[in-house]
Amino acid sequence: MPTWSTMRTALAAAAVALTVTATAACGTAGPAGAGGGGLTLWTLENEGINGVQQAAVDSFNSGEGPDIALRTYVNDPYKAALQTAIGSPNAPDVFYNWGGGNLKGYVDAGQVADLSAALDANPAVKDAFLPSVLDVGTINGKVYGIPMQGVQPVSFFYNKDVLSAAGISTFPTTWQGFLDMVDQLKGAGVQPIALAGSQPWTELMYLEYLLERNGGPEKFQAIVNGTPGAWSDAAVVTSLRQIKDLIDRGAFGSNFSAVNYDNQGSQALLTSGRAGMELMGSWEVTSLNDNFPDFVKAGKLGWADFPAVEGGAGDPKVIVGNPSNFYSVAASSSDVAAATKFLIDDMTSPAYVKGMIDVGQVPAIKGLDQQIATGEFADYNQYVYKMVQDAPSFTQSWDQALPADVSQAMLTNLSQVFLGSMTPEQFGQAMDAAAQ
Amino acid sequence: MSGASHVDVARPGFGWVVPALVFFALFALVPMLGLIYLSFTAYDGLNPPVWVGMQNWQALAGDQLFLDSLRLSGMLTLLSWLLQTAVALPLGVYLAGKQRTRAVLAAIFFVPQLMSGAAIAVLWGTLFDPNFGLASVLGPLVGVPDGNFIGNPSLAFYVILFVISWQFMPFHTLLYQGATRAIPESLYEAATLDGAGRWRQFRSVTVPQLRDTIITSGVLIVVGSLTYFEIVLILTNGGPGTATRILPLHMYIEGFRSFQMGYAAALAVVLLVIGTALSLVITRVTGYRQMTSQREGM
Numbered sequence: 001m002p003t004w005s006t007m008r009t010a011l012a013a014a015a016v017a018l019t020v021t022a023t024a025a026c027g028t029a030g031p032a033g034a035g036g037g038g039l040t041l042w043t044l045e046n047e048g049i050n051g052v053q054q055a056a057v058d059s060f061n062s063g064e065g066p067d068i069a070l071r072t073y074v075n076d077p078y079k080a081a082l083q084t085a086i087g088s089p090n091a092p093d094v095f096y097n098w099g100g101g102n103l104k105g106y107v108d109a110g111q112v113a114d115l116s117a118a119l120d121a122n123p124a125v126k127d128a129f130l131p132s133v134l135d136v137g138t139i140n141g142k143v144y145g146i147p148m149q150g151v152q153p154v155s156f157f158y159n160k161d162v163l164s165a166a167g168i169s170t171f172p173t174t175w176q177g178f179l180d181m182v183d184q185l186k187g188a189g190v191q192p193i194a195l196a197g198s199q200p201w202t203e204l205m206y207l208e209y210l211l212e213r214n215g216g217p218e219k220f221q222a223i224v225n226g227t228p229g230a231w232s233d234a235a236v237v238t239s240l241r242q243i244k245d246l247i248d249r250g251a252f253g254s255n256f257s258a259v260n261y262d263n264q265g266s267q268a269l270l271t272s273g274r275a276g277m278e279l280m281g282s283w284e285v286t287s288l289n290d291n292f293p294d295f296v297k298a299g300k301l302g303w304a305d306f307p308a309v310e311g312g313a314g315d316p317k318v319i320v321g322n323p324s325n326f327y328s329v330a331a332s333s334s335d336v337a338a339a340t341k342f343l344i345d346d347m348t349s350p351a352y353v354k355g356m357i358d359v360g361q362v363p364a365i366k367g368l369d370q371q372i373a374t375g376e377f378a379d380y381n382q383y384v385y386k387m388v389q390d391a392p393s394f395t396q397s398w399d400q401a402l403p404a405d406v407s408q409a410m411l412t413n414l415s416q417v418f419l420g421s422m423t424p425e426q427f428g429q430a431m432d433a434a435a436q
Numbered sequence: 437m438s439g440a441s442h443v444d445v446a447r448p449g450f451g452w453v454v455p456a457l458v459f460f461a462l463f464a465l466v467p468m469l470g471l472i473y474l475s476f477t478a479y480d481g482l483n484p485p486v487w488v489g490m491q492n493w494q495a496l497a498g499d500q501l502f503l504d505s506l507r508l509s510g511m512l513t514l515l516s517w518l519l520q521t522a523v524a525l526p527l528g529v530y531l532a533g534k535q536r537t538r539a540v541l542a543a544i545f546f547v548p549q550l551m552s553g554a555a556i557a558v559l560w561g562t563l564f565d566p567n568f569g570l571a572s573v574l575g576p577l578v579g580v581p582d583g584n585f586i587g588n589p590s591l592a593f594y595v596i597l598f599v600i601s602w603q604f605m606p607f608h609t610l611l612y613q614g615a616t617r618a619i620p621e622s623l624y625e626a627a628t629l630d631g632a633g634r635w636r637q638f639r640s641v642t643v644p645q646l647r648d649t650i651i652t653s654g655v656l657i658v659v660g661s662l663t664y665f666e667i668v669l670i671l672t673n674g675g676p677g678t679a680t681r682i683l684p685l686h687m688y689i690e691g692f693r694s695f696q697m698g699y700a701a702a703l704a705v706v707l708l709v710i711g712t713a714l715s716l717v718i719t720r721v722t723g724y725r726q727m728t729s730q731r732e733g734m
Contacts, residue, residue: 080692083481109482198587198675255566257676258587263558265565274567404480405694412501416677419589 038067039093039339041327042082045072048359049149055355056346065338068094079404086111086330093333094342098400099136099145099326101224105403106328107139113329116142118340128348132394133323133364145326146343150282150361151388152322154205154397157284158277158302159270159295162190166276171304173316175213175242178307182251185276191253193246194275196261200411201399203418205279206246208320208398210239213309217318217393224401226435232428235313240417240424242309247418257419264291271295279306281321285380286360303383319387320395324364357381362388409434468708474701481697492702501678501686502703509683512597513661513714519601520608520657521650527605528612529642542613549606557670560599561586564671589679592672596680599667604660608653615649616642651722655715662711683707 043053054070061067071092073081078096085091086106097103106112119126126134129147137145158171163181166188172178185192196202211219215235222230230236246252253275259265267284269275271292278284285303289296308316327347329339346352348365356363360377362384372381388394399407413430416422422430475492477485496502531542548556563570566583575583585591619642627637643650665684668674674681674689681689684707691700 080481083695086482105480105482111482198672200675253582255582255584255587258564258566258571258584260561260565263562263565265567268565268568405696408689408694412674412678415675419677421589421677 038069039333039335039342040069040071041094042071042073042078042092043096044078044325045074049356049361052352052355052359056349056352057342059349059351060342060346065341066335068339068342087332091330091332093330093335093339094327095330096148097145097326097328098322098396099324100396100401101403101407102400103137103145103326103328104139107144111331112144113331113333113336113340114142115144115146115329115340115343118344119143122344125344125348128365130364130366130388132388132391136323136394136396137326137328145328146347147324147364148327148343148347149325149356149363151324151364151384151394152282153319153384153387153391153394154209154279154281154321155306155319155387156277156279156304157270157288158304159273159275160300160302162273162276163302166190171302173305173307175307175309179245179249181276182246182249186250190273191269191275192249192251192277194259194266194269194278195252195256196259196266197252197256197415197418198258198260198265199262200415200418201397202261202266202280203243203414204398204411205281205320206243207236207239207414208395209279209306210242210309211235212318212320212395213306213314213316214238214242214312216312216314217395220395220398220401223398223435228436229432231431231435232425236428237424240427243417244420244424247420257415267291271300282362282380282384285377289376303380305387315392317391318393318395319391320397322397322400323394364388406431406435471701471704471708474698475705477698477701479697479701480695482695485698488698492699495699496702496706501681502683504678505681505683505686506706508593508681509662511593512600512682513658515597516601516604516661517654517657519597520605521653523601524605524608524653525612525643525646525650528609528614529616529638529646531609531613532616542609545609546606548603549610551603553603553666554670556599556603557667560595560667561671564595586672587676589676592676592679596668596672599671600661600664603667604657608657611649611653612646615646619645651718655718658714658718659711662714663707 041053041057043050050070050072057068057070079102082092082095082097086095087109091111097106103112130151133147133151134143137143137147156171162185163169163171166185168181168184172181182192208220215233215238219230219233219235222233259269261267266275266278267288270278271288285296285301288301295301305316327343329336329343333339353363353365353368354371357368357371358375360375360381362368362372362381368385369382372378372385375381395401399411402410410431413422413427413434417424417427474485476487476489478488478491479485527545531538531545551559564586566572566575566585566587569583571580571583571585573583575581575585580588580591585595623641623645624637627641632640663684665682665688668680668682668685669688672680674685683703687700687703687707690696690703
């Protein structure tokens with residue numbers, strides 16, 4: 001799942017060019033070290049956020065001790081480059097990651113420094129983070145990742161004009177109400193939901209939320225734990241049947257599997273009024289603002305929580321998405337103490353937090369209600385901040401939480417369910433087999 | 437033919453091939469050996485490779501995606517060769533004419549060759565957007581009312597075939613153009629004297645004279661189609677579902693997305709063997725290796 005808003009087709013192309021290079025140069029994809037005993041920090045490319053990161057690095061470098069050099073990567077090749085560099089002489093000292101299962105692989109390989117002691121020595125820093133987010137950087141009770149940018153929950157984004165033209169005044173809060181809305185929009189001659197189905201991670205968001213609503217967090221926890229049969233659980237099958245019901249009602253139109261998110265195919269449906277809504281991560285707002293500024297400036301963009309499922313075991317306040325992204329320190333770093341000091345000193349510093357807010361991020365830090373309520377996206381940011389604070393738990397996107405091979409199989413099989421070439425039961429069996 | 441070996445031509449000695457051999461050993465043989473070793477290991481790129489014996493190779497037989505991808509790659513290779521040859525050969529012969537209009541057309545036809553594969557994939561991805569792209573306009577005219585080409589499992593493969601061919605046809609056209617220009621005028625003059633018309637000349641002079649070019653171009657297309665994947669990666673990412681997951685893409689996904697490098701190495705070895713075998717078979721069956729002259733008696 002892209003974790004930042006400005007993924008462009010050009011970037012995607014560059015990503016592929018880099019990936020191909022990385023494929024060719026397998027194992028040596030990492031850039032050369034900074035040399036001279038300096039530290040390197042690897043992060044993802046993002047115009048706004050990189051500026052804030054650079055400022056934090058500059059402030060750290062102006063002090064005593066080793067200097068940090070910032071290296072940026074685009075999304076897709078980053079994971080492959082990191083995977084091959086960690087544990088090699090080319091490893092970064094501080095690296096960007098997604099927490100959860102993604103980070104656990106590195107922790108299990110003994111490649112990540114334990115930050116618990118440093119946080120315990122600085123309780124003010126530890127207490128500054130939202131607990132549900134810091135949890136995702138915590139593996140086996142020890143903190144290995146420090147949240148370093150905004151929270152990214154998933155919610156519905158809708159076109160206010162389209163909904164009101166179809167006679168819908170408030171976004172439904174129940175699944176039955178949601179289905180009624182879908183039928184109503186269909187009756188009004190618009191495609192109810194835009195779905196970028198050529199990228200299965202957009203389809204995954206429906207399964208993530210529905211399983212959470214139907215079965216509660218234990219169901220996905222069982223999947224994460226690798227419990228046999230967890231994928232064939234009745235709640236998973238029910239959730240997939242609800243998705244199938246949506247498809248059969250024509251909620252996503254007929255050609256969704258050819259629609260792409262990275263070239264704004266689904267956003268164009270939403271903003272042109274040909275579709276009513278899209279389920280997407282919080283980066284949707286800045287992304288829409290970049291690509292369809294008139295739509296956002298005219299105040300046509302609405303947002304709403306994923307509805308509750310009647311009779312479901314889950315708490316409707318639970319959210320899914322990317323709790324945040326994290327910085328971790330490589331165990332092999334030439335100066336673990338200095339790298340840790342950078343994270344402890346700068347990730348909660350007022351300048352860093354303000355910088356992040358200024359570029360549209362909602363940092364995973366407590367007590368920002370006043371600060372969040374300013375700027376271009378104040379309304380949305382307040383909504384997100386409240387949503388995250390009210391959430392009893394924040395389930396990490398499954399494609400980040402699960403091991404890479406299971407995640408790939410899941411995305412492939414899920415796209416088969418959306419195409420109608422696999423039944424919910426077959427999906428469960430295929431995934432139980434893949435998870436073994 | 438045997439007489440030729442007795443002719444004492446001063447050929448360069450073995451020393452001349454040493455640099456090339458060293459290069460080949462370093463950048464082809466050594467990685468290949470490494471690849472074969474990896475195919476017997478479980479390796480995630482993070483932890484050291486662990487020897488697992490035949491496990492990856494046994495897994496191949498039970499991997500339906502592998503069998504499907506093998507079939508798709510075979511189809512892509514065969515159809516690419518047919519389609520590209522069927523278009524590039526006549527086009528190259530046509531463009532071999534000396535007229536100025538043909539020179540201009542040749543320059544235009546060559547444009548796709550100048551673009552990077554990634555750019556081409558992004559371009560066609562936008563054109564094939566079912567709601568706002570060219571697909572939404574042309575789709576209804578050809579029986580696809582919702583413009584769903586790349587999202588339809590039975591059509592997406594042909595879109596891939598089309599875009600890949602679109603990219604590489606100019607190159608093969610160029611090969612045929614150059615080769616046609618190298619055919620001696622005298623052959624056509626003689627054919628004309630014998631009363632051969634244009635079609636007869638094409639069939640009995642041009643095509644036989646292009647024999648070696650057809651084989652060269654064929655080997656390039658066959659081996660290229662087997663290993664090529666960047667357009668598929670960007671345009672459909674192997675989807676919808678697994679409808680366009682060709683063998684090299686399956687290898688890439690297993691290796692660099694699932695981090696099953698050992699299994700991906702086994703897939704790579706399969707690709708390597710098939711590619712080498714195919715090019716050997718083609719050159720042997722067609723007699724290309726003998727490099728017999730097409731101009732005996734001239």
